[in-house]
Amino acid sequence: MIELCELLKNWPCTAKGGNIRALVSGVTDHSAEVIPGSVFVARKGRSVSGLDHIHEALRNGAVAVVSDISNPPALPQGVSVISVPDAADFLAYACSAFYRHPSRELTVFAVTGTNGKTTTTRFIGQLLKAGGIRAAVIGTLGVWIDGRKTPLQIPPMTTLPPAHLHRVLRYCADEGVTHVAMEASSLGLSGRRLDHCSIDYGVFLNIGTDHHAEHGGEESYLRAKGRLAGLAGQIVLNAEDPAVRSITADRLPVMTFGERSGGDSHLRIVDDRNGGWVISAGESHSVIRAPVEGRHNRLNAAAAFASLMAAGFGLADLCKHASCLSLPEGRMQEAEGAGIRVFVDYAHTPDALEAVLGALSSVCKGRLILVFGCGGDRDGEKRPQMGRVAGEYSGSVWVTSDNPRSEEPARIISDIMEGLKNTAAIVRAETDREHAIRGAIYEAEPGDIVLIAGKGHEEIQISGSSSRPFSDFRTALRFLGEREAEDGASGGDDRVQTTDRFWYDGSGME
Missing domain, CATH: 3.40.1390.10 (MurE/MurF, N-terminal domain)
Structure with missing residues (x-):
């Protein structure tokens, strides 16, 4: 009081x-x-x-x-x-x-970027915990302390509004937390949610094409992201993203990261030839076994390493704990059955979808089958772009509903199909997401990979003014179990064979 x-x-x-x-x-x-x-x-x-x-x-x-x-x-x-x-x-x-200015009692990392915020903040928290430091992670998946989700009741937002944010930070400080990694969304930054929060390190991952419509255009979106540079005491950034460089041009970064060589305040991370990572910064050099797959996740790890080095942690000590890194729920989350690997990922932008499909295509022994859609009442211009990416990497594509909100699912699917017109992939349209996931899993054969993209960790599907419980991962597990049971009962020969190509014109299946 x-x-x-x-x-x-x-x-x-x-x-x-x-x-x-x-x-x-x-x-x-x-x-x-x-x-x-x-x-x-x-x-x-x-x-x-x-x-x-x-x-x-x-x-x-x-x-x-x-x-x-x-x-x-x-x-x-x-x-x-x-x-x-x-x-x-x-x-x-x-x-x-x-709440007595709790952020001043904490070391705060705020991470922004079109893609990778949740994974990077989780990596920062995991590395700190492995080093014996009490840390909290705040973002899309809630509030976590030392790797465990807290019972705090908060709104389901990437960046919390001030009334909830400072309550959470006070809770963290009172619980003995010393470091906090939190997600800074463009909407949170433009909405002033992080103003008057003492941010020690602002971390810039990448700038892609998302949320332009919600901000009134690309320029406003970039300006929103750039606000973090003015709020943070020091900044850490991806040296190889031109848009990141442009919005932070008036600030000198304390650390940078990327795949190319740089100076003493630059962390370089690349694959080695034995399934590991080569990490170097200045005269420090380490080779570690890669704990997660995908170039995009390697760069997210680089951002976490660089952020902690900016805060005074040594690279050698951080690399000792690299094996602790694991992806959050709904990020390259894997289930397997009947010889089929199924991945669920939150990828809902063209860049994110391309990154995940590229990572999976490099390890896929058979066909890559994709289930995805686009959200309603959101950036319509990205829909054909995502269709193009889907067709470029996938052998089979099931275009379905994501969270249609107030838009007609058929309209959203039609927009996506524009980008799939010149693809060689087999394309199907199924507005019911559950049916699409079932179709993809029953279509797959041993050695194939099914990617279900767009909703990741989300537990509901929003359509019109209502929502219903829906989990991509649990839905996939259910159909994998059914598929295994049916294959076992029939000796493995009872599979759905699909070879015809379908196109969707917005009114029905053809």
């Missing part, structure tokens, strides 16, 4: 009415989260305004309402009306202040 006047004393504002010494029980911009004693920040959101929810906040017990409009509405006697220059800026500051 903190007095309202203490919360406001370091902030430019005017306060009218109410009790300036009222005890504050929380700060939030969501009226449904208001409890008696809360400060409600009525800021403007992407689609709604907090001003429309003031009455709900008052019903729930708000003692003060903060806004940045010149003429705030009249409020009941006993409620403080506080005017600030920027409500979003105040929200971030006030949430940090309410």
Whole structure:
């Protein structure tokens, strides 16, 4: 608890009415989260305004309402009306202040990039844990401390909003955590969720084509990513990504990473000829057995190594713990049965899909069979690009629904098909994702690899205004089990043979 006047004393504002010494029980911009004693920040959101929810906040017990409009509405006697220059800026500051600025007690790594944030933050956490350091990882998969998921209730967001972020950071500090690795999404950065959070190292992985529409174009997307360079004390970056270089041009990195040689503050990582990695930085040099597959995951590991070296850890010590690295749930997650390998991966951008397909094609003994779709109400321009990538690497493609949201699944599939028109792959359209996964698994023969891409760890599928429980991995396990049972009962000869090519014109199967 903190007095309202203490919360406001370091902030430019005017306060009218109410009790300036009222005890504050929380700060939030969501009226449904208001409890008696809360400060409600009525800021403007992407689609709604907090001003429309003031009455709900008052019903729930708000003692003060903060806004940045010149003429705030009249409020009941006993409620403080506080005017600030920027409500979003105040929200971030006030949430940090309410929890006694917990980020200042921690070493914080914030990782941004179109792809790889979840894996890189997990790698940082794993390396720290292996070195005996209590570390937390915050992001898409929740809050983890020392490799175990915490029971904290948080919204399912890549980057937490300030009211939840600083509560989590306070919990971590009180639990003896000293280092935190968290994901910094473009939407989180543009929404000011990380403002007034003490970030020691900003880590830049890559810049691809995603979320352009949600930001109003590529330029705004790049500007959002670039905000991390201004928020972080020091930056670590992928030296070989031109877009990363462009958005961090005014900052000198403390460490860089990549596959080419560099200076003393550069970590180089490449494959050796024996299934391992060669890692070098300055005069330090190590050869280790590769704990994960794929060039993209090797670069994610390089980002984790470089970030920890920037924080003072030695390369030799980090390499001793490299065997602990393992991928998060829904990232190259493998199941096997009936001689078939099935992988589930979150790849939902053209770059990510190409990276995963490239990694699997290098180890696939038979055909590569792909199941994927694209999300609705999201960047439509990437759909044909993903179709092109799918056809380039796969022998068979099942185009299906991802999270269609408010869009018609047939429209999304039609957009993807534009990129598959000149491919040699066998292409099928199946709007029901469960049926598509079954079809792919029953189509496969021993030696084939099935990749189910796009949803990864997600446990629901969103269609229209409703959602239903759905897990790609559990669905794959179920059909693999059925396939094995049927093959066993029939002596292994009862397989679905599919040789015809199908095209989808948006209205039906042909």
